[in-house]
Amino acid sequence: MLGRRSLDEQLEGLRSALSRNEVLTEVMSRAATMELPGWYVTAGCLFQTVWNVVTDKPPTRGIKDYDIFYFDAADLSWEAEDAVIRAGQELFAGLPAEVEIRNEARVHLWYEQKFGVPCPPHESTEAAIDSFASTTCCLGVRLEADGGWRIYAPHGLSDVFNLVVRPNPVLAPREVYETKAARWRCEWPELTVLPWPG
Template sequence: MRSVRTVSKTVRRYRTAQLGLPGWYLTAGCLFQAVWNVATDRHPTSGIKDYDVFCFDNHDLSWEAEDAVIKAADAAFAGLPAQVEVRNEARVHLWYEQKFGVACAPYASTEAAIDSFTATACCLGARLERDGQWRVYPNPVLAPRAVYETKTARW
């Protein structure tokens, strides 16, 4: 018989996959921070402020549809000692200019959103599929040296 602790870890491990988010990835700084932490003998979660989960659903671009996904994710991640932020990358072009002062063309996929990261060193996504297999979307370009040095100094 498996212990309650083992079952609990298994349930947590599959929470994002079980949400059924289209084209989702865990992405951005939390991945690089975790690798850097392990490489420097720190706890894997040290210094990670939040976990970004991107998905892509262009069937309903309303705030209400995205908010329903955010609320479902909040319920799924309840009880975890971390902030998990789920966002629909199909909607970014609707609010980006108001927030950052420049227009953003609509993305065609989650991967396209990852490719557009300002800090190209963070152009990475990983997800655990429902069948238990990992899918990794790697950095398609090299980061400029100054960006790399700034990010690694912070991490």
């Protein structure tokens, strides 16, 4: 079981699992051509691909969308982000999936209105990934110029492979975690969902 293997073996296992999702690898390849600052493909499309592979399901099953985060603090206007989003819509047209692109330098401008709690400005894409509601979700992957993969996994990969959903009470409120976890458990009943800390 990869969740109990060395980090090197887990990283190789992650690359192997993610490579089985052809939509994901195509999103990564196309995203690389946009040359967005600090970009990663992140969130559900990654850990859910692993869950599918580990539980012998089709690699794309239950994946709602493919998230791309980038970080551009030089222009925090909606117009600048919208231009990137529209370019992405053209680039990813024809893929059998929804691709969402967001500038993480702007999150603090809208987060409180959407989730009811303030979000301090992120300092990087990695900082944004660090704030996901579950540590299991804190994962980002991108293609580098040399074709290699850059993997950001601040909490490691054991929980991802062991199907453990662990809370990350640094930003998102408890109800966000519990709503997401309940939805995931419907798709992947094998998950172990750990409770929000009291």
